[in-house]
Amino acid sequence: MNIGIDKIGFYAPHLYVDMNNLALARNVEPAKFTIGIGQEKMSIAPITQDPVTLAANAALEILDEQDKEKIDFVIFGTESGIDNSKSAGVYVHGLLGLNPHARSVELKQACYGATAAIQMAKGHVALNPESKVLVLASDIARYGLNTSGESTQGAGAVALVISADPKILALEDKSAYLTDDIMDFWRPIYSDKAFVDGKFSNEQYILFFQKVWESYKSKSGLGLADFEAICYHLPYTKMGLKALRTVLEQGTEKDQERLVENYQISTTYNRNVGNIYTGSLYLSLLSLLELNENLQAGSRIGLFSYGSGAVGEFFTGILQPNYREHLHVDYHKQLFDTRTEVSVPEYEEIFEKTLPIDGSTVEFDIDSDPATICLSGMKDNMRLYINKHN
């Protein structure tokens, strides 16, 4: 039985800052951010969007009534969760009006969470072929104003429906994974900003890729020639390229050209959104599928997932016949085209705006946020959400 990605949706908040302007404000050469790091625009989440609403908005666009009935498992991968007890999956389950006879949980391992969720979903569907699983990958990446990680922030979510006989990508069984207890990036429970050893993190990302790629090759007997494209977890778009370059010499000139060209296409959305942690790899996949119109059904796509701390995995999927008919290319184009630019001072003000932590009541102006699902306020330490369509 084929199991894999049946649907894929994406949502980013409507605000962004231009990286050229951020560079000028930080006394940095703009080329460092746009070429050295490889980012053009950075999504900014207003106070009315959090990881729950971003995920719910991403899912809203792809689910029909039959999905809502058949989904019996919601797995929410995030590293910027809003509650240390209640899972973000339960909130989204409620906001989308899913079948109550479902499991809903949250998974955490830095940017690897959604990959673990997909593998768990695959196992669930193998045991329950009629089931559909909603996998959510949603984060707001915050390193802090004027920090070295600031240029690699972002906000957004990807929603995936995993089912039997998937319409987009059938996941293959062979995969290679690795865990090593390292401190390259972490966020203590008391901090709303991440700590990172940037250089070490970059080195470990590349090392993990090399190790899982070699392990995958010996398990599968496949090599670069068998791949149409390899998508990467992208904290910033230069990162995956650094890893890809270390193995390119294993392929012919034709393999190298194809993989580098598809890599560039796969980074377009990420370049304009920034780092969305758990969703970054899947945003890169979406970018490749939606922006390269020449991909053939039957092509194999490799996926490298990396979650600092650290866990890495390399796994693969086969593009399904007529997969393009099941993408939401126009919707995503509109999402990008209708965003509003904010200045650096405006971004800084939004960044500093945080929710009350003393139980006081606040109400937000949700009319200024075009999203369907918004955080409308807080009361008695509870977040209040609204679906404008209900």
Ligand code: COA
């Ligand atoms: N024109 C073009 N490129 C330029 C440039 C210019 N004017 N100035 C600098 N650069 C390049 C550098 O050569 C470097 O490229 P390289 O890495 O290919 O050598 C790149 O820009 C970044 O410069 P660097 O000095 O290394 O930047 P930094 O010390 O500010 O740190 C990060 C960059 C990415 C390490 C930092 O932003 C970070 O820690 N981000 C978070 C990383 C992360 O998300 N890790 C966790 C998950 S994987």
